[in-house]
Amino acid sequence: MVGLVAFSVAKGSIDIFAKEGFNFITQSNWDAVEGRESFGAFPYIIGTLLSAGIAMLIGVPISLGIAIFISEIAPPRIGTPLAFLSELLAAVPSIIYGLWALFVFRFWVRDLVEKPLYDVFHASVPFFAKTPFGLDIFTAGVVLAIMIIPIVSSICREVMKVVPNSQREAAYSLGATRWETVRMAVFPYVKSGLVGASMLGLGRAVGETILVTMIIGNVIGPNAIPTTLFSQGQTLASLVANEFNEASSDLHLSALIALGAILLVLTMGINVAARIMVKKKIKVQSGAKSQ
Amino acid sequence: MTINNNKKYRDILLETVDKKYRKRMFVNKLVTITTVVCVIAAIVPLTSILIEVVRNGISAISYDFLTQPQGSIGSGSGGIAPAIQGTFIVVGLAAAIGTPVGLLTGIYLSEFAKEGKFSYAVRFFNDVLTGLPSIVIGIVGYVLIVLALGSFSVLAGALSLSIIMIPIVVRVTEETLKVVPYSLREAGHSLGLSKAKITLFIVLPAAKDGILTGIVVAISRIAGETAPLIMTILGTSLFFTGITGPVDALPLRIWRLASQPYESAHAFGWGSALVLILMILALSMGLRLLVQKRSLRPVT
């Protein structure tokens, strides 16, 4: 079935690679007008990596914190309902995150985070040197983070559950505090599992389409290369969603499918890496079990 | 001699412990507070989502909203009935394709496949498939079916969604079956039953609840998918016309409504979102009741 996917994507994108060659990846033009068609994916690769990067930067530490709180610190009376809540939220479709982000959350981000940052730093830090609008790469990253938190934190929790209690007791019996126990007896055991969990979150963030489409601002061409955090942007997935139904020519369509091909390669790389990480974790476990 | 040494080290240790104790307690407290802040930071937006959907959604929902097709754009009349109908048809069809394929593959991997390169490859590709972005899978539906039939269609949408569903079902099935104790299978063998019969009458019933849960999780996942539908079913705002024709679906409708510049369309969007969430919730509640009821019965 993966063959099927690869075949379809390859078949669909062959036209554009025939025309543009390797330049498709490195150039920034995006012009669909007949006669002067020219397509380049570079800005959207950047947009994808940047928005997913922001999502990871915010989402992973918070997920980890939640996982530590639920599985190591909170008494079951508090931990169990929290865990239930996060399972529930993991089932909320991304379109609903998108709807909420578009009509509610982007104003929070704009007024509470972006504007203060802009007011203080716009002259000194180039990252913040653009009047914030709320529909931009930064907002997209933050909302992606919110979306991946339930998933990433519940995988982290599951990974941490595997650590036998005897390990925690060993640390406690040496006079470790709760945090020291987590650091000493839990983390070393599950480090690669946690990295794997984050990678799966990264895969989600990179491939997320509809949510990003709704809030990233959707610009095309060289303008889509973000110059500040508050610039409008575009990701591979969001451009496909935006233009697919309005594609004016076969070449345009082929270019969009080729964006999908790049996305495919990107996420496959991430997932294979994540899988290797999770496997490493199992090795440590079976080593520990042997006695 | 041992005792003397012991004493010496004990004093050194006590001294360090005293010196570092405050700092360690402080770090411990700091970490605890940080994790609580993380929980709050996550809970605030997530509860806000639920509250907003319910608050804005309830005012949009009416009898007409659930039973009528959409009125003219911006008028705020009519409803989302085609989208509800479309979601049921597309998701139903996808589940009808995805469930047996996923189930059989999972059973094969757990019960019949020999551990080797082939089953490793199946498992590996299954995992890769799980991680693929849904929009890429939408492209598959487009290239294989939409281009072939020359029209956006229910079939293309259902096929794409089933490709998303299958790997989830495969994995859950395999994992649930693996947990069934081997002694159950041995009991079957000792009665002289064939492998197929053991799987069908002993192993599968034991794993039923777990597999059912997996299928429901997979269905709720595809019910909320938007991206692959853009390029397969199009989203017409009309009722179902046939399996090879285009159709609407709730997630797609929400997206289209949200992109319109009219307040009334946004209200419809919230209403659709609430309907979608309630459908997914009903699915998992129904499952919970089913599974719980069964476990109340005496052991089978």
Add this chain to the structure above:
Amino acid sequence: MAIEDPIEAKETVVQATEKYKVRIENVNGWYGNKRAIKDINLNVKEKTVTAFIGPSGCGKTTLIRCLNRMHEMTPGAHADGRIIVDGIDIYDKSIDPVIIRRRIGMVFQKPNPFPTMSIFDNVAAGLKLNGLTNKTIIREVVEESLKEAALWDEVKNQLEQPGMSLSGGQQQRLCIARALAMQPEVLLMDEPTSSLDPLGSSKIEELVRALKDSVTIIIVTHNMQQAGRVSDFTAFMYLGDLIEYGSTNQIFMKPEKELTERYISGKFG
């Protein structure tokens, strides 16, 4: 050495404080609403080995886990009463269990070295945790502790190997060395030989006898012969009650309670 009857000595409260390392007064251990140990009173003399024996479910493990406040780490579990170590009530509100556990070492049923650490780091773990940074002292303490745990000669050339590379018995001695490195005043051992082969067990027993010169040891065991071999005092527990407590000789030779006699002679348990 003259052995005093600890039950009788319980009556002399304040004056005798210094004589006993650990005094257990009216201790109850709970799992939710279920009382697993009931009103336990028991005093332990310094630098002796005291064994808790009894059939499974009698509360001996719960009791020993109360002694370093490990019991309360089980979700839903708590304890009340007073446990006085060196004149300090470890259940006093102002006492941090972290400090208590530093002074009272513990060895568990299954050896649990940290799997990602080397042999050396396993022993040094507690020292580093408590903020000791002087490398020379850490090295000295690690060597000393491994010697005390009778493991030094076997591992001195492979200190950088992972702790998991050792045999089960060696791992358990590594855990003992890890506990000893903290210079504990009391060492709790919860069925330390239950997962070991006979050879590994006898090495641990030898070690227990040697260690009592420097540290007070309390050991839980389901193996009566083991209690007879290693301990000076024995407490017999049954269904959460302390049935009888006295010198090991007395408990094994002329028990006062009929229940003890029946258990010792193997009629139940």
